[in-house]
Amino acid sequence: MTGFVEHLPILTIVIPLFSAFTILVAGWFNKKSCIFIFWLTLTAQFIMSFIILRRVLIHGPIHYWLGGWKPPWGIELVVDSLNAYILIILLFLSLACAIYSKSNIEHELPGKRVSFYTLFQLLIAGLCGVTLTGDIFNMFVFIEIFSISAYALIAARGKIALKASFTYLILGSIGTCFFILGIGCLYSVTGSLNIHDLSLLLPPFYGNKVVKAAFVFFIVGLSIKMALFPFHTWLPDAHAFAPAEISAMLSGIMIEISTYAFIRVSFSVFTLEFLKLLPVFDILCWVAVAAILMGSVMAITQVNLKRMLAYSSVANMGYIMLAVGISLSAVESPWGGLNPALMHIANHALMKGCLFLAAGAFIYKANLWHITEFRGLARKMPYTCAAFVLAAISMIGIPPSAGFVSKLYIILASIEIKNYFFVAVLLISSLLNLVYFWRVIETMYMKHEEGGHSSHGSHGMREEIPLGMLIPILLLSSLCIVMGIVWLGKIPIPILDQVNLMFGLGKVP
């Protein structure tokens, strides 16, 4: 049995790759079969990710040598508690989006179903690859795999989405180019590409200019990929005009995977001593603060719901990066080290996933894009609207929701390092969140549809979306609250403490 578990990391990457081709071939014969192959693969992956997590928590990290080549020469897959944790979030959200996509894609892209699922499957394979790999060049290749599938998926709707996708393609390619340049600099100094090997070889060169330049290249490249504030310009359009499940994936997990790559590069490749040499993380905190304020203010000015949510993503990347930035100084147990950052990655995936899927549901049913058109929507689609409100509550940070807990922990960590400005910023941004979400909720619940023209069906009639779309939305929204209670109960904290222990962060009891 243990021998089988050792092989699961590679299977998690290879099975979706095979499945992508199977979907393409099966699609020629029977278009309906695609979705079932897709579901089956994802369910299998999801179960595997739990087995991997269990194995990692009990027996420590899994090292898988591809082709049996020893690590400094061969490619290695390493799964520790950080990867396993991210993998579960990634596959859970993918599964929710996959269930949702059945009715939505039949409606939105009826002729493109086969290619859509092929690309979606490749996207997930790429994301899993980035998460599991222990080789930095391999990470670049997987980043490109998921990016290229994402470019195509964003463009799926045509028209304005094409331009959005093109902008993302240009910026994303430049981002990965910087990433590969950073790898080149590290390779020229150490002659190695394995992450663990690099962390052993690098310490004598910490003063070296090339190593410092490499770190800056990594930061710039990954900042573009994760849409950190000054590099966020591709994000609003790409998120707003992609199909709903792709928006949810983009916002809920893709930019988080780039954050994961950043955490991996800065803590596993460069280690803590290097980060303490340079004031990079202090600067990062201030950039993140700018992102939080900018994102929230821009979100208030939007009229298009999905664009508003996209700007809210920019603000939320600010939260995550702020939490990463203060992780070096905060040590007290529940909120020390990377805990708040990793927590917010999970919570943001749930909340944004739910919000984007709900926004997609409004478009599916009545082609509603603008917030002003949502009058009286709560009567027509009570469940979807309720789910939207629950997720919005979580975004604002009302206890006991998931968003509340991660914000609370970031605030407690800021208090611990005695930076009250960050506390103020977080509180202000919560208020701004309230402003822009309240606007939507008010239109949905308080304002009634103007009498006379009811072009979207008869007045007051229930027009709920199909069950296949409703279930993932309700599941995600209830999890927004449930996870808050779970976090408050500190149930998953041991996983995060293991991550901190691995990177030498925080103070583990």
Added chain:
Amino acid sequence: MTEWLISEIFAKYNYWISILLMLIGFYAVITKENLVKKIIGLNIFQTAIFLFYISLGVVKKGTAPIVSDETILKGYQYVNPLPHVLILTAIVVAVATTAVALSLIIRLYEEYGTIEESEILEAIKKEGR
């Protein structure tokens, strides 16, 4: 001054060339209106990085890293083959990106009848949303 020139510029000319190419590509990506020219700029940018990698692997008087009895007997030096392999992968990735970009441009042209960025943006603005 001349010493500095020799040690910093001429001795490390390969890096300067790749940086120069990188900046040319970056300039094209930022300033060009024509979408195809943007992609050409992006390709120049990527190629600059490929050249940087290849020049890392060079060994003076090294030959192609093909190991046979003859080369072992004569004691040849080899260039480092690993950057070549890495760049082979990166070239494939770059080609895929370019292919996606070009197909997007074709679709944009079908949709808006132009590949000038400002004209497309104007058309989008007229459409609303």
